[in-house]
Amino acid sequence: ETGVTQTPRHLVMGMTNKKSLKCEQHLGHNAMYWYKQSAKKPLELMFVYNFKEQTENNSVPSRFSPECPNSSHLFLHLHTLQPEDSALYLCASSQGAGTGEETQYFGPGTRLLVL
């Protein structure tokens, strides 16, 4: 609907597993974002990419590893996660020069459960 798709929509993984989340935007935007949404907490920015370059890392643990091969695709590689990492992971994209007024458009999210 918004032009930002995420797969898978649901993921259950053990603490020793390795998995990846995928985001694709069909809007021609140049910036992409990962957010974490936990119950009872505000959305937390994780990473920002602009033209494939990481521009912000919000002190995210190294068990989360982002990858942005081009402006349309964004991945979040997961390994040795903890149960407290269970959350809704949202991808977003925007178009602009980074002056602040651009709108971010969100995907539907991946609901992650770590056992």
Place this chain on the structure above:
Amino acid sequence: AQSVAQPEDQVNVAEGNPLTVKCTYSVSGNPYLFWYVQYPNRGLQFLLKYITGDNLVKGSYGFEAEFNKSQTSFHLKKPSALVSDSALYFCAVRDWADTGRRALTFGSGTRLQVQP
């Protein structure tokens, strides 16, 4: 630093009545302000934003918001609520002065419940 507060966890309103969802912000410079809505099992959907100019901003689905600089507020309003408006609403802010950063700071969200 930038921050945003949504003082109400939940707002209840009867269908057909006006609704208000409150948001206050704190920035060093001037704000860019956004409202998003989230339906169950969905991502955030953009409603409206204030950048500059007219303090009353009109957005999607009949929603509007009023920017009040003296009260540092950006409350979301709708003249007549619908049951289908029931959802989680997020206010977000970005500081003009925070150049180079694209990140939005979100409030904790307000759940709107519209009763038939």
